Amino acid sequence: MSDEFEQFEKYDPKAAEERMKHGGLIPPGKYRATLLGAKRTESKAKQTPGWEMTFKLTEGGFAGSEVTDTIYITDNVKSKDRLVIFGHRLGLLLKKPDGTGYVKAEGKTDFMDCLDTPCIIEVIHEPDQKDENKKWVRLAFGGVYLPNDPDAVKTLGKAKEPEKKGATAAADAKKGDEAKPEKKKVGRGEL
Numbered sequence: 001m002s003d004e005f006e007q008f009e010k011y012d013p014k015a016a017e018e019r020m021k022h023g024g025l026i027p028p029g030k031y032r033a034t035l036l037g038a039k040r041t042e043s044k045a046k047q048t049p050g051w052e053m054t055f056k057l058t059e060g061g062f063a064g065s066e067v068t069d070t071i072y073i074t075d076n077v078k079s080k081d082r083l084v085i086f087g088h089r090l091g092l093l094l095k096k097p098d099g100t101g102y103v104k105a106e107g108k109t110d111f112m113d114c115l116d117t118p119c120i121i122e123v124i125h126e127p128d129q130k131d132e133n134k135k136w137v138r139l140a141f142g143g144v145y146l147p148n149d150p151d152a153v154k155t156l157g158k159a160k161e162p163e164k165k166g167a168t169a170a171a172d173a174k175k176g177d178e179a180k181p182e183k184k185k186v187g188r189g190e191l
Helices: 013-021 077-089 150-156 166-179
Strands: 029-042 049-057 066-072 093-095 102-104 118-127 135-145
Touching: 029 066, 029 150, 049 118, 066 077, 066 135, 077 093, 077 102, 077 135, 118 150
Parallel strands: none
Antiparallel strands: 029 049, 029 118, 049 066, 093 102, 118 135
């Protein structure tokens, strides 16, 4: 029989306490993330079309956690603003050089072409409409930012360097070995 308590040797105690303090919900704030998923959807009530987008947190005590929110597509100016700003900040839309609008980035059709895009998201807690004791984790209205957004970076600090894997890590390790002088092992008697 396995001991379920032996798996926590490298478990982050601060992160566990933070999660418990917020009832398991990601606390409101800004987080580094990537766009993990994007799919077309419709609201149940009015069949309003939209994009359901899922972001995965990449740093901090909640790294690996996911936040899902939906951008609905309506004639409302606020809805259009949100769609355009998210599209721009995720690299789907580019500002026209003359500043008169946006165009699709070359090779991109919709949010599915923006998967794995690094960004910063702003998490809020939205009260449930039917149960005032229940809250939902959502994105703030303009809650997707470029990874180098000055205000977001001021809050979060600089991004951590991504961990290198496979051949890249091996090549870098070899370069590092070549740059360092070789250390000679010395036995006790030689000291």
